[in-house]
Amino acid sequence: MVSLMVTLFWTLCISSVSAEDEAKVTAKPGEDVILPCRSAENKPVIVVQWRRPDLGSQYVLLYRDNRLDPGNQYPSYRNWVSLQDRQMKDGDVSLVLKDVATTDAGRYQCRVQNEGSFERKLISTVQLEVLPPDEKNITAKPGENVTLPCRAAGSTAVIAVEWRRADLGSGYVLWYRDGQINPGNQNLSYQNRVDLLDRQMKDRDVSLVLKNLMTNDTGLYQCLVQNERSSDKKLISIVQLNVLPKGGEDGGNRKAGDQDGSVGIIVVLISVVLAAAVLGVLLLICRKKQACFRKETSDPPVHL
Structure with a gap:
């Protein structure tokens, strides 16, 4: 019992020192x-x-x-x-x-x-x-130009910037090094449509400008930076870009409203036609009954 208490005492002492x-x-x-x-x-x-x-x-x-x-x-x-x-x-x-x-x-x-x-x-x-890289969400319309923000931290000079989408495979969105954009392995859909917001990268701003948006530009964009004396690129920012369908939200609402109006008109027309048909049948039945009644009352009684 004594040895157990001594062991427990030293365990608590060691853990308290480690915590400090x-x-x-x-x-x-x-x-x-x-x-x-x-x-x-x-x-x-x-x-x-x-x-x-x-x-x-x-x-x-x-x-x-x-x-x-x-x-x-x-x-x-x-x-x-x-x-x-x-x-x-x-x-x-x-x-x-x-x-x-x-x-x-x-x-x-x-x-x-x-x-x-x-x-x-x-x-x-x-x-x-x-901490994990910053994550942002941006929504835009087709045909617009949009800026995907990214800023490198620290004080080491930035020598290269890469923007990529994981779903595009090995082809990148933009690769910037030595003061110019390298189109060597750039995805074809982004050629001549992307650039850095500031090629001088003042204040370590390496934001991406994406021009003339298309709906298939929707995706998760990753911003990677290579600093001076480093042999690898480091992920520092993630941006989720959502490009609305053509016509945007308002156009979609108008289209839905038009469809609702058309359905309402069709329902009214069908109701009118059905009501007219029912009324016609009733009138026809009434006329037949009246004709029968007149025929029955036109002949004199047999005993007369």
Whole structure:
């Protein structure tokens, strides 16, 4: 009984310490984030290691001998992570993660080796949550021009923009790079109908302009951005475009009203015809009865 109480006591202590040491950080796709970590010891820090347990033995960042060591670094973090202060003043070994993507979400562990020690101690755990891409709904009419909004976050320069629809297969809606639109693998229905709202991409605005809308333009559009020094594109925005049928909602209502009016007129005409037919039959029956009555009363009685 005593041993069970001791075990429970230490479990509660360890869990409370872990809860205090664990921080939570939330970011949007494309933003730069700082994962906090600070060594409490007075001795200088000589090695800093950031890891994600779900990535196996490869690390997020390893800093030693006053430089970053990329030897066993996970590929997607190369050139995208650094220390907030390489001088590590006051034991600050916080991690800077640039241009985050949804795949960067996870639990990060900060380990530190101080001068005179041979052990890398776990001193902080940070849970990073990356919000899903923005989703918007836009409704327009055939023949109109429409703008699908998309804005890249963070501070890294944008070098390429891709707009695509998942239902179109490999062909993209727009691919913009090196100051021009590349029509190489563009879907034929979008050629000469799409452009960026601002090819200079001021304030990282990469919104799409779609001209002369057609009903088959309805679909789910994805905005992907490739930043400087990055080898892949990251999804940052989703737009659902709905193009109304020709005639729009008002035209459809008018058409329905016309149909209702026609049906009403037809019902009235059928009722009139049926009433006239019934009246004619009744008149015919009455005339026949009157004729019979006159025939019966015209002959004198037999006894006379």
